[in-house]
Amino acid sequence: MKVALGSDHGGYNLKTKIKELLEQKGIKYHDFGPDSTDSVDYPDFAKEVANGVASGDYDRGILICGTGIGMSIAANKVKGVRAALCHDVFSAKATRLHNNSNVLAMGERVIGTELALEIARTWLDTEFEGGRHQRRIDKISQLEE
Secondary structure, eight states, X not given: OEEEEEEOGGGHHHHHHHHHHHHHTTOEEEEOOOSSSSOOOHHHHHHHHHHHHHTTSSSEEXXXXXXXXXXXXXXXXXXXXXXXXXXXXXXXXXXXXXXXXXXXXXXXXXXXXXXXXXXXXXHHHOOOOOTHHHHXXXXXXXXXX
């Protein structure tokens, strides 16, 4: 698995923890930035990560900002991206099982580090169920046409 990773200044510190998790799990990743907590515009990083996932260069993406809301809105503008904003483990699992989400968005200012790591771990480890859910994913894809 290859993961595209990005944040804004409000999600930078959590992104560094997510990088450590990916390294521990032996998952390859590319950090699209930023490289500090200096103020930046989150849509720029959401676009890079979402395009990387939509193109197939990366299997999944993780985006972090202050709330996760802006990142998820921006990423979902890219055709082929199903970004899910998750602040609990149940939602992280459900969005992989049922929605085949390919981008995870989280908010550093909303959840603590340990919970965020558990959410990311769950999301990364959960596979799509397929079956009846594929029909629904296909209908989501049709909305993009």
